[in-house]
Amino acid sequence: MKNFPIAIFALTLGAFSIGMTEFVIMGLLPNVANDLHVSISASGQLITGYALGVAVGGPILTLSTGKMSRKRLLILLMILFVAGNAVAAISTSYGLLMAARILTSFA
Template identity: 55%
Template sequence: MPLPILALAIASFCIGTTEFVIMGLLPEVAADLGVSIPSAGLLVTGYALGVVFGAPIVAMATARLPRKRVLVGLATLFVIGNLFCAIAPNYWLLMAARVFAAFGHGAFFGIGSVVAASLVPRNKRASAIALMFAGLTLSN
């Protein structure tokens, strides 16, 4: 498989880890931020809402841009969002940072699938897309 597909798989792993890791850290996050565990659990919901609302907005806003450049931009926004998550001093800033980080999630997987398929011969397209999504699977 081409190196760019491996890069997509690694990015998928990172995105999946960001989405799911919070679930195992809820008691610690709640204690650190001084909120209840159910309130900390809403950080999962906030991320999910970022994915749901972000995907169509990002897809429409970037429809005429080069796909590879859009993927790099989405990955950059994702990293920036996660940096803000890491330094968020309170619950609401962490929530905002998670929603921001999630905004490009859905579009990344949609565009990434198209790019992965375009990088290989026709008979290898399913394998390329599967490899990209293997990163997401492994993050669980």
């Protein structure tokens, strides 16, 4: 660990966090459905919403931020990612949770 660059550690941690955000909800669908008073299939749409946000928002964000410095862009996207997850963590309605997941998926 002596010569391990902190940037590599940060990028690894970020990639792990983004992957967990996308896929961890699969195992929690019955709990999410019960807490939000929706069907399990409706709670499964939270996965679809995230995937659509990545598929649609990713290219748009890439095109619109092409001239921004990479360091600044990374910091802004991580702020977006943390904010979206914070809203998702405190959301009490299905709509708010879906909006938070879509916001997070743009990162």
